[in-house]
Amino acid sequence: MQTQSSSKAQAAPALWLDNISCTFISKDDRSQRYTAVADTTLAIAPGEFVSVVGPTGCGKSTLLNVGAGLLTPSTGNVRVFGEPLEGVNRRAGYMFQSEALMPWRSALQNVIAGLQFRGMEDGAARQLGEEWLARVGLQGFGDRYPHQMSGGMRKRVALAQTLILDPDIILMDEPFSALDIQTRQLMENEVLELWSAKKKAVLFITHDLDEAIAMSDRVVVLSAGPATHPIGEFIIDLPRPRDVAEIRAHPRFVELHSQIWGVLRDEVLKGYQQQKKLA
Numbered sequence: 001m002q003t004q005s006s007s008k009a010q011a012a013p014a015l016w017l018d019n020i021s022c023t024f025i026s027k028d029d030r031s032q033r034y035t036a037v038a039d040t041t042l043a044i045a046p047g048e049f050v051s052v053v054g055p056t057g058c059g060k061s062t063l064l065n066v067g068a069g070l071l072t073p074s075t076g077n078v079r080v081f082g083e084p085l086e087g088v089n090r091r092a093g094y095m096f097q098s099e100a101l102m103p104w105r106s107a108l109q110n111v112i113a114g115l116q117f118r119g120m121e122d123g124a125a126r127q128l129g130e131e132w133l134a135r136v137g138l139q140g141f142g143d144r145y146p147h148q149m150s151g152g153m154r155k156r157v158a159l160a161q162t163l164i165l166d167p168d169i170i171l172m173d174e175p176f177s178a179l180d181i182q183t184r185q186l187m188e189n190e191v192l193e194l195w196s197a198k199k200k201a202v203l204f205i206t207h208d209l210d211e212a213i214a215m216s217d218r219v220v221v222l223s224a225g226p227a228t229h230p231i232g233e234f235i236i237d238l239p240r241p242r243d244v245a246e247i248r249a250h251p252r253f254v255e256l257h258s259q260i261w262g263v264l265r266d267e268v269l270k271g272y273q274q275q276k277k278l279a
């Protein structure tokens with residue numbers, strides 16, 4: 001595995017996936033097993049922004065679900081700030097690729113749903129909700145329902161909905177892949193700005209290498225499946241604050257892109273061949 005060393009002093013990782021393997025049993029034929037992830041160790045330090053890239057279908061979401069406590073690994077351990085994870089990861093907030101908004105709730109009601117679930121008094125929740133709507137550029141849009149908003153606006157609501165709970169770990173699974181490139185870059189910059197203010201640990205799943213490099217402190221490359229595992233790890237030593245569009249022209253970005261793509265390319269081709277066989 002290609003690795004660059006980091007001089008960062010190591011406290012207990014915010015999230016530590018320790019030697020994780022995930023084997024699924026086929027619903028149709030219970031004798032058939034598929035090992036999606038094998039022997040994968042991944043530690044994310046408090047405040048660190050880590051992206052995981054890999055070919056389509058390799059096991060990225062599986063790993064994220066393990067970190068979220070939504071999927072119990074077949075073998076291996078998960079630790080959250082040094083403590084073994086049992087059940088759902090309550091120190092983590094999630095943002096997934098698919099829409100997670102409740103269509104019957106307004107933007108504000110969606111943003112404050114988690115606060116209400118935690119029992120916060122309505123007036124305080126609404127006030128915090130309005131603050132978060134303003135923070136994600138949606139001041140005055142609190143009464144709109146999801147069907148009355150653009151895809152980018154809905155993503156902003158989802159972002160506020162996640163961050164309002166002030167999670168110590170943020171798990172994002174290709175959150176902006178459905179957006180057009182301009183909206184996507186605006187959202188990426190917004191996420192970076194919000195992240196730099198609070199410096200929470202982020203696990204960001206993407207198959208877009210440019211996005212991974214532009215946003216992260218570290219990029220981990222996964223092999224094609226089955227038995228996906230990390231095959232490369234790169235420290236992204238680009239200056240911050242970053243503008244995700246401008247940083248792409250930085251000579252170091254170009255250099256890192258070429259190094260990482262050198263590792264990822266063969267896996268993408270393997271993943272593509274497998275998808276063709278399955279089609």
Ligand SMILES: Nc1ncnc2c1ncn2[C@@H]1O[C@H](COP(=O)(O)OP(=O)(O)OP(=O)(O)O)[C@@H](O)[C@H]1O
Nearest residue numbers: 024025036055056057058059060061062063207225
């Ligand atoms: N619950 C499950 N039961 C059976 N197989 C599963 C299950 N969840 C995932 N898999 C399989 O595990 C592999 C990895 O899936 P996963 O969704 O983690 O990949 P991914 O890298 O996130 O994919 P993509 O890039 O397309 O989002 C796939 O082959 C998938 O079909």
